[in-house]
Amino acid sequence: MQEIKITRTTHPKAKPDQNSLGFGKYFTDHMLRMDYTAGIGWHDPRIVPFANLELHPAAVVLHYGTEIFEGLKAYRRPDGKVQLFRPMENVRRMNNSARRMALPTMDEDLGLEALRAFVELEQDWVPSAPGTSLYLRPFVIATEPTLALHGISEAAYILIASPVASYFPDGLKPVDILIEDEDVRAVRGGTGEAKCGGNYAASTRAGDRAEDKGYSQVLWLDGVERKYVEEVGSMNVMFKIAGEVVTPKLTGSILPGITRKSAIELLASQGVTVSERLLSVDELIAAAEAGQLEEAWGIGTAAIISPIGGLAYRGKKYAIHGGEIGPFAQKLYDDLSGIQWGLKPDPFGWTFPVDQPAPDATGSEK
Numbered sequence: 001m002q003e004i005k006i007t008r009t010t011h012p013k014a015k016p017d018q019n020s021l022g023f024g025k026y027f028t029d030h031m032l033r034m035d036y037t038a039g040i041g042w043h044d045p046r047i048v049p050f051a052n053l054e055l056h057p058a059a060v061v062l063h064y065g066t067e068i069f070e071g072l073k074a075y076r077r078p079d080g081k082v083q084l085f086r087p088m089e090n091v092r093r094m095n096n097s098a099r100r101m102a103l104p105t106m107d108e109d110l111g112l113e114a115l116r117a118f119v120e121l122e123q124d125w126v127p128s129a130p131g132t133s134l135y136l137r138p139f140v141i142a143t144e145p146t147l148a149l150h151g152i153s154e155a156a157y158i159l160i161a162s163p164v165a166s167y168f169p170d171g172l173k174p175v176d177i178l179i180e181d182e183d184v185r186a187v188r189g190g191t192g193e194a195k196c197g198g199n200y201a202a203s204t205r206a207g208d209r210a211e212d213k214g215y216s217q218v219l220w221l222d223g224v225e226r227k228y229v230e231e232v233g234s235m236n237v238m239f240k241i242a243g244e245v246v247t248p249k250l251t252g253s254i255l256p257g258i259t260r261k262s263a264i265e266l267l268a269s270q271g272v273t274v275s276e277r278l279l280s281v282d283e284l285i286a287a288a289e290a291g292q293l294e295e296a297w298g299i300g301t302a303a304i305i306s307p308i309g310g311l312a313y314r315g316k317k318y319a320i321h322g323g324e325i326g327p328f329a330q331k332l333y334d335d336l337s338g339i340q341w342g343l344k345p346d347p348f349g350w351t352f353p354v355d356q357p358a359p360d361a362t363g364s365e366k
């Protein structure tokens with residue numbers, strides 16, 4: 001594997017107050033970068049002081065949005081050590097996103113070692129206050145200076161990190177969600193299952209409109225019929241309806257979330273089957289009207305679990321679990337986040353300490 005060269009900053013920053021981190025406001029002292037050149041592949045992996053990027057004004061990413069990213073977290077365990085959660089899943093998903101966006105894929109070992117080596121260097125930035133972590137944001141951009149639209153021959157992989165608290169300022173306090181039936185986030189055959197910036201750009205307008213009306217986010221419906229529930233805000237979504245735990249199945253326009261997948265596996269180990277199926281908005285509203293919509297929550301890396309306290313659709317509002325977090329979502333949060341922060345045993349082998357070299361790509365992850 002290629003060696004990752006390290007140039008340390010001569011001006012380390014003061015660390016922010018752990019009690020007012022917010023989400024994505026502060027950045028660590030360094031960043032990791034490597035470059036791709038067709039015919040050579042990925043080269044020159046290096047950790048350098050955090051700095052602005054220099055880009056040619058014609059760089060493809062600036063014109064055609066050729067970009068993919070990932071989100072994962074490093075957690076401070078009670079014994080002071082730092083661990084990642086299923087990082088190989090992120091490496092693999094990033095390669096899948098790269099394939100969709102015609103960006104270069106990366107050797108899995110190199111992708112994993114980049115994450116591990118970077119977090120090992122930035123360990124002091126992993127906060128320890130309850131609910132906090134170091135959010136890692138690897139991304140790939142097409143850097144080639146051309147306005148012609150064709151296969152990518154130059155790209156950059158950059159990894160930055162931000163010490164964060166809860167994604168929503170009120171943490172586990174349930175949020176109110178507006179069901180969006182105008183804008184759509186993605187369509188099958190489009191880029192919905194890739195983690196690319198464009199999906200998030202396309203969802204901003206509806207999110208802003210919902211916020212203006214007093215909601216935290218929108219519930220997305222499918223792009224063809226505007227009938228089936230897909231995601232909530234920037235997360236996957238789950239419901240408990242008359243005892244059944246349901247999540248939209250991965251139809252091609254939904255992000256294959258790693259927290260989603262982990263919840264399904266964790267619940268299966270507890271004897272709870274999550275139904276991955278199509279769920280229409282009509283079924284959801286009928287369940288709410290019949291008092292059978294017991295719980296609902298968003299699920300993703302940034303927020304982990306974000307309970308939904310109320311849904312609004314076509315002028316009507318439906319409270320869920322009296323606007324309080326339900327016991328099922330609370331237990332799922334406790335179990336999942338307990339493994340992530342090392343507060344609970346990890347029988348799945350999902351956690352990955354950063355102070356050991358990355359094992360080969362096939363060995364460490366299930």
Ligand code: COI
Pocket residue numbers: 070071072234300301302303
């Ligand atoms: C994540 O949950 O990690 C995401 O990528 C969503 C982003 C809007 C913070």
